[in-house]
Amino acid sequence: MDDDAVFKALADPSRRELLDRLHARNGQTLSELCQGLEMSRQAVTKHLAVLESANLVAARRRGREKLHFINPVPINGIAERWIGKFEERRLAALSALKQALEGEDR
Amino acid sequence: MTTKSLDQFVYVTFIRTTPERLWQALTDPEFQKQYWFGMHQESDWRAGSPWKMVFTDGKTADAGEILEAEPPRRVAIRWRNEFRPEMKAEGFSTCVYEIEPMGDAVQLTVTHSIEAPQSQLIRAVSGGWPRILSNLKTLLETGKVLMPERPPVAAA
Numbered sequence: 596m597d598d599d600a601v602f603k604a605l606a607d608p609s610r611r612e613l614l615d616r617l618h619a620r621n622g623q624t625l626s627e628l629c630q631g632l633e634m635s636r637q638a639v640t641k642h643l644a645v646l647e648s649a650n651l652v653a654a655r656r657r658g659r660e661k662l663h664f665i666n667p668v669p670i671n672g673i674a675e676r677w678i679g680k681f682e683e684r685r686l687a688a689l690s691a692l693k694q695a696l697e698g699e700d701r
Numbered sequence: 702m703t704t705k706s707l708d709q710f711v712y713v714t715f716i717r718t719t720p721e722r723l724w725q726a727l728t729d730p731e732f733q734k735q736y737w738f739g740m741h742q743e744s745d746w747r748a749g750s751p752w753k754m755v756f757t758d759g760k761t762a763d764a765g766e767i768l769e770a771e772p773p774r775r776v777a778i779r780w781r782n783e784f785r786p787e788m789k790a791e792g793f794s795t796c797v798y799e800i801e802p803m804g805d806a807v808q809l810t811v812t813h814s815i816e817a818p819q820s821q822l823i824r825a826v827s828g829g830w831p832r833i834l835s836n837l838k839t840l841l842e843t844g845k846v847l848m849p850e851r852p853p854v855a856a857a
Binding site: 621622650653655664666667668669670671672675 | 707
């Protein structure tokens with residue numbers, strides 16, 4: 596997936612707020628998401644489209660309703676791109692330490 | 702309202718592979734062990750067949766049956782937790798994999814739902830899926846996994 600689209604989508608506080616609302620309660624309609632927000636319905640629709648094209652929100656139809664779900668998979672991919680490497684390095688360091696402590700020549 | 706009593710998540714990932722390879726990765730136990738932190742599933746992946754998720758020590762984690770199977774496009778699993786009484790008490794959930802070709806990639810959508818509000822099962826599995834899907838994507842695209850089984854430090 597396009598990391599640029601993910602970072603751009605996350606760079607806007609209104610879009611992060613929408614993700615927070617879906618994180619608190621997943622599977623909301625547009626009207627439910629608009630409740631209590633300062634944003635216009637059109638603005639929310641636009642932000643949701645950006646989030647959907649970055650694959651941070653997935654929309655599903657249920658009957659006549661369109662429900663929005665937070666999709667954390669791209670964020671996890673970004674986290675593991677860097678954190679995963681640290682984990683590998685930590686494991687490599689541990690195995691090197693183990694080898695050094697146990698000694699190859701004993 | 703029906704939407705209030707259903708707890709659900711929808712996870713989507715795009716993987717540069719073919720539907721056939723992705724189907725194999727999702728259904729083959731040896732493939733599963735590589736990205737599912739050592740766990741695997743047992744089933745012949747035909748509608749009506751039993752299905753179960755097995756821990757590395759051989760204990761059953763979850764069990765159920767295949768509701769629908771349409772290789773290499775779609776599978777629906779009736780899924781119940783078997784090792785935590787409070788989750789088992791929630792009864793059966795439904796997990797659906799949908800595989801859709803998108804240019805040179807494939808869109809995998811995982812939907813997991815249960816007819817219960819604030820489901821503990823949904824909360825538990827929703828935390829694991831992003832890592833499993835990231836692992837699966839990396840495995841299919843590069844032949845490696847970022848996070849294999851939990852650190853084999855003690856066993857090393």
